[in-house]
Amino acid sequence: MVFKNVRDLILSEEICRRELGETPSFALNTNLEVESMIEAQIEAYQNQDGASLDLRRKRLVGIAARMSFWLDKESGKKCFMLAGRELTIIRSSTPMYWAWISLPQSRFSEVANLKLLWWLEINGKMNTCILSPRTNYVVYLVFQRTDRFHGFEGNPIEASIGIVSGQTTKQVIYLDPEHDTNPNSARLDGWYEVELGEFEGREGEELEMSIMEVKTGNAKYGLLIEGIEIRPKFCS
Numbered sequence: 001m002v003f004k005n006v007r008d009l010i011l012s013e014e015i016c017r018r019e020l021g022e023t024p025s026f027a028l029n030t031n032l033e034v035e036s037m038i039e040a041q042i043e044a045y046q047n048q049d050g051a052s053l054d055l056r057r058k059r060l061v062g063i064a065a066r067m068s069f070w071l072d073k074e075s076g077k078k079c080f081m082l083a084g085r086e087l088t089i090i091r092s093s094t095p096m097y098w099a100w101i102s103l104p105q106s107r108f109s110e111v112a113n114l115k116l117l118w119w120l121e122i123n124g125k126m127n128t129c130i131l132s133p134r135t136n137y138v139v140y141l142v143f144q145r146t147d148r149f150h151g152f153e154g155n156p157i158e159a160s161i162g163i164v165s166g167q168t169t170k171q172v173i174y175l176d177p178e179h180d181t182n183p184n185s186a187r188l189d190g191w192y193e194v195e196l197g198e199f200e201g202r203e204g205e206e207l208e209m210s211i212m213e214v215k216t217g218n219a220k221y222g223l224l225i226e227g228i229e230i231r232p233k234f235c236s
Helices: 006-019 031-047 051-064
Strands: 067-071 077-081 100-101 111-114 120-127 135-150 157-163 169-171 192-201 208-215 221-232
Touching: 077 120, 120 221, 157 192, 169 192, 192 208
Parallel strands: none
Antiparallel strands: 067 077, 077 221, 100 111, 111 221, 120 208, 135 192, 135 221, 157 169, 157 208
């Protein structure tokens, strides 16, 4: 699901506080108590004035529009997708290079459409406290090729993932179909995915993800970026 209100985000923040050893805003005892306290916090957001509260509300709503969350059917483990807007895509704010467009097959309101670039650099971050602990996760770039897809044919792209101030793993990926060796790269939602790497989810760490191709100098265009998906390695 895509977060559409502050309820799930408030709960996620409280869980993160507990896992990071910080003092939570409420005790996570029973579901009824959690529901009651979340309702109280939402009401507080709505009833109180002040710039700080307004900015916080806007931040929560903004995050909700840029992240999708669901549970794996068999394991119950948490899965997330960070939307393109939640990633740092170099030059994405320059209309001659990238355009933000709406597509009916996207779970988000906007996806990034590469119009023309000679390099590609995409970075993402997320705190692992919102993931299922002690779980092996795999990170995927979720993308699509348009009819104008060009400049990626046979070009190796460097992908890296790792924990901040920790170990980073790197590997080479390809986005062109001729080098697609994964028979399951075509997803049921109409997008494609390519694995960037895997890591073990631990509490309270910062995960960094990077995709980069800056060496060939080839003109590139016709690439759509839906986001980066993080899901358990043995996901149904």
